[in-house]
Amino acid sequence: MTEIIDGRALSHKIRQQLKQRTVLLRARGIIPALAVILVGSDNASQIYVRNKHRAAAEIGLATQDFKFPDTTTEEELLELITKLNVDPKVHGILVQLPLPPQINAAKITAAINPIKDVDGFHPLNVGQLFLNDPQSLPCTPHGIMRLLAEHQINVAGKHVVIVGRSNIVGRPMAALLLNADATVTITHSKTSNLRELTQQADILIVAIGRAEFIKKADVKPGVVVVDVGMNRNAAGKLVGDVDFTEVEPIATAITPVPGGVGPMTIAMLLEQTVRFAERKIGG
Numbered sequence: 032m033t034e035i036i037d038g039r040a041l042s043h044k045i046r047q048q049l050k051q052r053t054v055l056l057r058a059r060g061i062i063p064a065l066a067v068i069l070v071g072s073d074n075a076s077q078i079y080v081r082n083k084h085r086a087a088a089e090i091g092l093a094t095q096d097f098k099f100p101d102t103t104t105e106e107e108l109l110e111l112i113t114k115l116n117v118d119p120k121v122h123g124i125l126v127q128l129p130l131p132p133q134i135n136a137a138k139i140t141a142a143i144n145p146i147k148d149v150d151g152f153h154p155l156n157v158g159q160l161f162l163n164d165p166q167s168l169p170c171t172p173h174g175i176m177r178l179l180a181e182h183q184i185n186v187a188g189k190h191v192v193i194v195g196r197s198n199i200v201g202r203p204m205a206a207l208l209l210n211a212d213a214t215v216t217i218t219h220s221k222t223s224n225l226r227e228l229t230q231q232a233d234i235l236i237v238a239i240g241r242a243e244f245i246k247k248a249d250v251k252p253g254v255v256v257v258d259v260g261m262n263r264n265a266a267g268k269l270v271g272d273v274d275f276t277e278v279e280p281i282a283t284a285i286t287p288v289p290g291g292v293g294p295m296t297i298a299m300l301l302e303q304t305v306r307f308a309e310r311k312i313g314g
């Protein structure tokens with residue numbers, strides 16, 4: 032029997048714990064707060080914004096929304112970030128990606144105060160993660176590590192193959208796994224012998240953004256599969272980067288879409304914001 036890795040259940044459990052931590056914070060006069068900057072109207076970003084606001088409200092975490100049109104300039108965003116960086120009421124800042132083409136995303140990310148960088152995307156935080164001294168963890172890879180741990184899937188010594196090399200998932204995922212003693216292969220859209228490599232995976236993590244891209248023939252029986260994809264198929268249904276129907280029967284464990292990685296990204300975002308807010312209590 033294949034184990035279905037339930038991200039909704041673990042996310043729920045984590046959010047219950049977070050609720051208690053926000054109560055303690057509020058008793059000390061601290062309202063944990065997350066500022067969210069959204070530019071334009073990216074689809075995945077809309078889902079993310081909607082779901083995280085609901086989850087934040089439930090646990091007693093305040094959110095401040097800053098919505099900008101597609102035509103916004105870099106200067107306008109930098110001006111807001113500069114203010115939020117020094118606002119003592121704001122513990123976390125998140126700029127939704129992707130940003131429109133006229134805006135230099137790297138410049139915006141680097142402008143965020145690293146101690147408020149809840150995404151862990153600031154170059155300082157990226158560097159510290161790669162040096163195995165993480166201060167802020169990227170939410171999606173962190174959520175995946177927690178899912179694996181919850182299901183007693185030990186990564187040490189295992190061959191983990193990642194499909195995708197984005198700054199948001201693939202690269203930080205590799206660093207986290209390496210820090211946990213996994214053997215890591217990063218593959219991507221230009222990898223020539225992709226199937227040969229995915230077939231070698233003990234654990235396969237897919238974040239390539241192509242609907243149902245990974246098929247039965249791409250994996251070895253007994254594999255553990257983590258699907259980070261969020262795509263709409265022709266019928267308008269939300270599907271992952273893995274063909275679940277084909278791959279599930281031969282896997283040991285697999286994350287569904289929806290209900291797998293997505294809810295964990297949100298749980299980790301909330302947890303990190305709460306941790307940042309707690310940090311302000313006398314060090």
Ligand SMILES: Nc1nc(=O)c2c([nH]1)NC[C@@H]1CN(c3ccc(C(=O)N[C@@H](CCC(=O)O)C(=O)O)cc3)C=[N+]21
Nearest residue numbers: 075076078079082126127128150289290291293294296
């Ligand atoms: N700075 C930044 N950080 C991000 O982490 C980031 C981002 N920008 N931009 C957009 C993507 C996308 N993303 C999602 C997270 C959770 C769900 C999610 O809640 N998914 C649920 C629900 C799906 C549904 O409601 O239909 C699930 O998979 O079960 C979706 C999408 C974070 N991203």
Ligand SMILES: [Mg+2]
Nearest residue numbers: 290291292293
């Ligand atoms: Mg999911």
